[in-house]
Amino acid sequence: MHEVALAQALWRQVVSEMARHEGRRLLALDVVVGAWSGADPESLEFALGLLIADSRWPDARVRLRREPLALVCCACGREFQPEELNLVCPGCGGLDVDPVRGRELRLESLEIE
Amino acid sequence: MAKRIRLAQRVVAESDRLAKDLAGRFNRAGVFVANLMGSPGAGKTALLEETARRLKGELRLAAIEGDLATDRDARRIQSAGIPCRQINTGGGCHLSARQILDAIAEFDLAALDCLFIENVGNLVCPAEFDLGEHCRVVVSSTPEGDDKPIKYPVAFHHADCVVLNKIDLLAATDFSLEAYRRFVRGLRxxxxxxxxSCRTGEGMEAWLDWVRTQRRTAAVRV
Incomplete structure (x- = not known):
């Protein structure tokens, strides 16, 4: 729903990094999309594609990596990947869990010339 | 010669920075800020209206209303007797820290005890965007069904308080309080x-007590 705004924010970071590193050409960007990032990967890729096509580097490729949700149990410390939305710790049955991975939407790296 | 630049930057970094700035301002002013989120029609505005009516003589309150269009909600809150600023997001599905920064320019934060931010009616996107608030409140209601917590786990997982509105309608629905509590507690x-019930007033006192307690904690931070 808000992937266009996220893509624009991501693209602003790309443009400012290009300026900082005096890049002439952007070959590729690596983006990590967590399962709980609130961004839909397809919509994000679509929006990024539009921004790239309209930019100084229309040939840049987007490499999107999906990060599944990983939780850690606050009671026993076990880390696990929940099946569906069963967020109960498989080790001790604990309910108090925190996400350790899968929340992020991250601009991981740029490949430039 | 191609080279790789490692960044590992969060994409919402700019928004996070603004939210941090907001949190600092709220703390310096000693104002308690709650971010209310929930589906359209859950009763977020009704909860604020009722809160305004019951607490305005005791605490200095203000609100910010987020909607796609119209200033209907802001007028409802103003009619309940507290200052309110409307933000229209156009097509935007959530309020952003930038919009809150603009909206609070009209308030003297130090002259307020509590500021309520009513997010755009949506159980998905608002959970992803920090507005510098002290607490997140998810408002849900019995006609929505008791399984909302497990269908929208992110919003509930990041909440500090859950309000279940419209308990006066329990008998007219298939809503199971026991199942709802189990689903919420499973996440938090x-x-x-x-x-x-904002309509009958049942249970309102517990909510008002929660607000009072949170506001005392916020005031200590100054």
């Missing part, structure tokens, strides 16, 4: 679940 074992 120790979260307060405040069951109330």
């Amino acid at each position: 074992p120790r979260i307060p679940i405040l069951e109330l």
Whole structure:
């Protein structure tokens, strides 16, 4: 729903990094999309594609990596990947869990010339 | 010669920075800020209206209303007797820290005890965007069904308080309080679940007490 705004924010970071590193050409960007990032990967890729096509580097490729949700149990410390939305710790049955991975939407790296 | 630049930057970094700035301002002013989120029609505005009517003589309150269009909600809150600023997001599905920064320019934060931000009616996107608030409140209601917590786990997982509105309609629905509590506690074992009806006033006092307690904690931070 808000992937266009996220893509624009991501693209602003790309443009400012290009300026900082005096890049002439952007070959590729690596983006990590967590399962709980609130961004839909397809919509994000679509929006990024539009921004790239309209930019100084229309040939840049987007490499999107999906990060599944990983939780850690606050009671026993076990880390696990929940099946569906069963967020109960498989080790001790604990309910108090925190996400350790899968929340992020991250601009991981740029490949430039 | 191609080279790789490692960044590992969060994409919402700019928004996070603004939210941090907001949190600092709220703390310096000693104002308690709650971010209310929930589906359209859950009763977020009704909860604020009722809160305004009951607390305005005791605490200095203000609100910010987020909607796609119209200033209907802001007028409702103003009619209940507290200052309110409307933000229209156009097509935007959530309020952003930038919009809150603009909206608070009209308030003297130090002259307020509590500021309520009513997010755009949506159980998905608002959960992803920090507005510098002290607490996040998810407002849900019995006609929505008791399984909302497990269908929208992110919003509930990040909440500090859950309000279940329209308990006066329980008998007219298939809503199971027991199942709802189990689903919420499955995501957040120790979260307060405040069951109330803005229409009849049942359960409102527990909510008002929660607000009073949070505001005392916020005032200590100054």
